[in-house]
Amino acid sequence: MQAVVLSAGTGTRMRPLTDTIPKPMLPVAGRPICGHVARDAVAAGADELVFVVGYEAQTVRDYFGGEYEGVPVSYVEQEQRRGTADALRVARAELDGDFAVLNGDNLYDADSLRRLFQSGPAVGATRVAEPSNYGVLDVEDGVVTGIVEKPEHPPSSLVNAGAYVFPEEAVDWLDVAESDRGEFEITDVLARVIRERAVTPVEFDHWLDVGRPWELLEANEWKLAEQETRIDGEVAEGATLAEGVVVEAGATVHSGVTIAGPARICAGAEVGPNAYLRGAVYVGPGATVGHAVEVKNSVVMADAAVPHLSYVGDSLLAPDVNLGAGTKVANLRHDDADVELTVKGERVSTGRRKFGAVFGPGAKTGINTSVNAGVTFSAGATSTPGETVLRDR
Structure with missing residues (x-):
């Protein structure tokens, strides 16, 4: 066949x-x-x-x-x-x-x-x-x-x-x-x-x-849940990893990290110290999730970086994204309605009560940026320090 x-x-x-x-x-x-x-x-x-x-x-x-x-x-x-x-x-x-x-x-x-x-x-x-x-x-x-x-x-x-x-x-x-x-x-x-x-x-x-960004989250939720625990990389003694976590050879998990799983930390990626990963989290090759960062149910692609003191929930980060220290990504509306996202120029429902933001390749945020739920950063888009981003950038 x-x-x-x-x-x-x-x-x-x-x-x-x-x-x-x-x-x-x-x-x-x-x-x-x-x-x-x-x-x-x-x-x-x-x-x-x-x-x-x-x-x-x-x-x-x-x-x-x-x-x-x-x-x-x-x-x-x-x-x-x-x-x-x-x-x-x-x-x-x-x-x-x-x-x-x-x-x-x-x-x-x-x-x-x-x-x-x-x-x-x-x-x-x-x-x-x-x-x-x-x-x-x-x-x-x-x-x-x-x-x-x-x-x-x-x-x-x-x-x-x-x-x-x-x-x-x-x-x-x-x-x-x-x-x-x-x-x-x-x-x-x-x-x-x-x-x-x-x-x-x-x-x-x-x-x-x-076909659409939130379905890539769903795909990772499905497939990460199927994987069996495997630790081939370097995990510090002070880290706590639940069942369903894969740490590939060449990946590093530092002390103080908690990974609730399911999660996959790819070769060359670095997590911590003192980071918290929960829900289905994919950290791609060479990516960084740094000190005191919380990542929930997200996809962090190759060479993307969330280095310090940030929260990223239900979001997708393309390669080479860099979120400045203190960046916070909202993933919930006050009215509890499903979050909407721009697809081919139109706002459409994601069908998800919790959905954060989409960051295109090379996008960067300044320190202490706040990003609203359902915002898209185009490739190379940026924010300034302390900015609140309510619309697509």
């Missing part, structure tokens, strides 16, 4: 976190998102991985190389990103026999992927409360009879989860018509497969589309 991992997109809804990193390569519990996809695909039975790359393609190539999880890896480049069916067309020459297609920015559980691979032709599915926002599957007697994109009156609550097993003949069905939004859609390929073959819906036990 070949598994094609679609990893070419720019991730505009995830900006500014994707200004320098392709969305499928954003970190989740020690691997990029698409690293979890690839690992679980291999665990489910894939014996070859084909990555469709585009935006920041070399980042993907450098991480996966020519072999991953014991199986060969190849790459094709989608120079003009014109949709998911177009991505498959680019990969057509690499395909031989039945093949799986997985979104590189989705998370799946390996057991469900295994059932998908064994059920082909098949489509991964999940049940949602508001199916009108998705491609909805129409199912009769255990067979998919159709798919309708974002219908006003959905035929079911079962929606397309962006995972497919297509028959070998499908390589000849990739030349679909351009959609109304100017792209070539894999759902049109699926519609052809549904007409030609009996397609099985495989309902996933656990699935997540990691």
Whole structure:
């Protein structure tokens, strides 16, 4: 079974976190998102991985190389990103026999992927409360009879989860018509497969589309909770670490640190002294969480720094962010309503009562800065000492 991992997109809804990193390569519990996809695909039975790359393609190539999880890896480049069916067309020459297609920015559980691979032709599915926002599957007697994109009156609550097993003949069905939004859609390929073959819906036990910043928090909450305790780095005697904490080789945890977990401290990262980490916390390679800093349920990416006397809750820090001493990030509204965030120029609900801020690559705050819940700092944005930041910067 070949598994094609679609990893070419720019991730505009995830900006500014994707200004320098392709969305499928954003970190989740020690691997990029698409690293979890690839690992679980291999665990489910894939014996070859084909990555469709585009935006920041070399980042993907450098991480996966020519072999991953014991199986060969190849790459094709989608120079003009014109949709998911177009991505498959680019990969057509690499395909031989039945093949799986997985979104590189989705998370799946390996057991469900295994059932998908064994059920082909098949489509991964999940049940949602508001199916009108998705491609909805129409199912009769255990067979998919159709798919309708974002219908006003959905035929079911079962929606397309962006995972497919297509028959070998499908390589000849990739030349679909351009959609109304100017792209070539894999759902049109699926519609052809549904007409030609009996397609099985495989309902996933656990699935997540990691499309917006708060979903990257959710992804880390999921995957950090699954990891087993492992201490390979240097941990001082005066530190207290709970179950579910991983300290990678080359990481340092100083005296007085409490890590309630689950958490992952990556190679080259430094925590403490006297820091407090609680909730699902990811501290990336070379990152710093310093003296008397509290970090709660957050993602601190590579080489970011929160050096002194700060509070960061339910937030995302891109690489090379630096928060000045005394920076405080609010993560709760006084009216207890869900925090809103700007996505593609519009304020939308995160669906989370607690959500802090998003700091783009290289953003910096002056000392004693206060940042309101739901604020985004663009790449390189700054604040001045003592400033209160209430709007996107």
